[in-house]
Amino acid sequence: MIQLPQPDAAVLARRGAIVEALRAALPGAVIDDPAETRAYECDALSAYRCAPLAVVLPRSTEEVARLLRLCHDLRVPVVPRGAGTSLAGGSMPTQDAVVIGLSRMTEVLEIAPEDRLIRVQAGRTNLSVSGAVDGLGFFYAPDPSSQLACAIGGNIAMNSGGAHCLKYGVTTNNLLGARVVLMDGSVVDLGGPMGEGPGLDLLGVICGSEGQLGIVTEATLRILPKPAGARPALIGFDAAETAGACVAAIIRAGIIPVAIEFMDAPCIKATEEFSGAGYPDCQALLIVEVEGTPPEIDEQLALIRDIAMTFDPVAFRESRSADESARIWKGRKSAFGAMGSMGDYICLDGTIPVTALPTVLSGIGDLSRQYGLAVSNVFHAGDGNMHPLIIYDANTPGDLDRAEALGADILRLCVQVGGCLTGEHGVGIEKRDLMAEQFAPADLEAQMLVKDAFDPHWLLNAAKVFPLDVSAPRRDRRLNRPADAA
Amino acid sequence: MRPETEAQLAQIIRDATGPLSITGGATRLWPGEGQAARLDMTALTGVTLYEPEALTLVVRAGTPLEEVRQTLAAEGQMLGFEPMGAPGSTIGGVAATNASGPRRVQAGAARDAMLGLRFVDGQGQVISNGGRVMKNVTGYDLVKLLAGSRGTLGTLTQISLRTAPIPPATVTLALPDLDAASSIPALTTALGGPFDVSGAAWLPGHGALIRLEGLAASVKARAADLTARLQSFGTVRDGDPEAWLLCCPNTHDPDRDTWRIICRPSEAPALLTHLPAPHSLDWGGALIHVALPQGQTPDLPAFSGHARRITSAPAILPAPDPLTARLERDLRDRFDPRGLFGSPA
């Protein structure tokens, strides 16, 4: 089970006074009624919950600055929150923390199609950023599956990515600037017209820092012209390894599709039962989507077909219409829902070099048998970001623990083959204690030096990312009390 | 000093008692850099891993850029960010300066292709960050922080890079009659439509230049569509494909200083009215290079980017804001507590 640090007793003892001070600073924006703070007890990693000290919902950078200055001066921990869709527990509060939620900060501040950028408040949802520029022929490229709900601030904090990152990159590659409030309430603008300021790339390190360096209140995002069109092909194989080899061959041939999605047999079976997408009966399938002008799409799909044929596929279906495209995507889009109907599940998020796909798939099979728990795979194959789903039964005592242990072993395997613990969901509380699998002590120390510079008292979301025993001396320096019994 | 291994480098840094200037080919130094004892990285060379099918290259920092290019070209690949390289340029220098070429409008800068790195900090500790996979959000992204840090936080020893396929076909369209300011709307039109533009520049003697790349039939179709869209701006001709190499300015004129200005493309026309010839534009107008008489500082209206003199004495406009400067100093003090690596000009 994941440990939470001991709450700061001194802060808890001053709870009433702290809430009063927050109210005085921002009347009408503070929630402290336990019935109402319940909605903020957890994020999308709902197995872990904790009621916060209070929740505040500011509307502007200035208000965020006022709140942070106050919390800083009172030495109260703060947890920033976008839409709360983190699957790593990134926005889950601790008992002694004030949650600063950006859900009221959703304005579009500027649209500049001639400079190919949009400036928004950080609480705005990912999909609605694209929505704001859709009529102008543009879109915002990073497309996490949670894009309908998740906020740009959360995307920046987690450096979120989606199915299309093979071609367009992830958040960090599409972020030009950010207005950031530091823990002491000071406001800084980072980045520049090309995402580049005159000095160090501080924007680059804010992106992916999981709400630990500052609160992003505004973001300047690169928007791209919408491609002329897109079309997928579906390829079925009688072995997962063959599908993996086909992915490598496509990329090797110089084709960069916008998405290559992989589904294994258990996942295909579950989605068929759930959505009736009409997928072939096979061991693995790929959905390869290419985009561009009609001749470009034709040219790419013809090449992909030639490559696929050398692997003797059991099915090759190239979409010829919008309707066919929708059917090809239908099963993939319902995959997580479908697998949810198989039981409770833990969704992992490791990344591996695509060349290690066969090794890792068979390794996962072995581990699955060893633990006696089913694992199903659906993932972004083009970039090696895997999402093995571990199916377990929450009502069977010990099953969750076993599932977590299996998950940790699978992530260790990802690291061993040259990959990493998390490709898009982040570390949060979930993978915090596995960090030492990937990083040597000096590597972690270097990362913590950055936090020291931005947040010397370790007040911002401090119980995340770093293993508790590793961060304890710093967190304790702040609290001036003995180490946590972590 | 010219270490041959990462361990030797770490020892040199641990033993150092005074300032060091880390250099690769010393081809990208800014004014004021490279003055201290040289720590020459050119012996730390070699490709440690290349997986073309995963678009991944891992390479030691002192490896010549030219060697990296040849290794990739042999497999039909290239560095997507198209760094310009004078002879002797190393991949470590490319990374430490966040180099990028015309393709930045499409593929980004060095930082965007950098997946991971190893470096030695000011205490002589070897630190690794990122990795070799495209998608990785495990811990803080120090790769971006080190990219472009010009050796002030640590000495890069190894870099993992995302590679890209060499496009089979390329077309360069030129609008030779446009001057720099009036080229902006044409470049903006090209970059704002579904043409997948991989270069948008204006060069003296060439006019506006737009590059399209990809599969042959697609390039042809996009070029035809784009040509039609650009008719209202002037004559569209076939441009010189070699012209892209000129986007990196000549900085060797002893009587003139080169300034590098980054702005929003929409701000470029107003800035250009304050700047003399010769100048050139890249990145759709977001990058202006201008040669000014030595010692002269451009008198620019307020704009959203910055200007830097990249030859002779250091200068930067406007002055960095105090809070950012404080953060940068705090970071340098932590990564390099003995101040061995200096601060950039």
Ligand SMILES: Cc1cc2nc3c(=O)[nH]c(=O)nc-3n(C[C@H](O)[C@H](O)[C@H](O)COP(=O)(O)OP(=O)(O)OC[C@H]3O[C@@H](n4cnc5c(N)ncnc54)[C@H](O)[C@@H]3O)c2cc1C
């Ligand atoms: C069904 C589902 C599918 C998902 N698919 C993907 C996917 O495809 N790709 C992907 O990358 N992720 C995915 N996620 C994870 C999640 O949606 C992303 O991490 C997202 O970016 C979180 O955004 P949020 O606004 O919900 O942030 P929150 O959950 O509110 O917060 C996430 C982290 O960001 C910090 N934070 C939030 N706002 C700010 C701010 N303004 N300033 C500083 N720090 C801040 C928080 O403290 C926390 O550490 C998925 C989640 C779900 C539930």
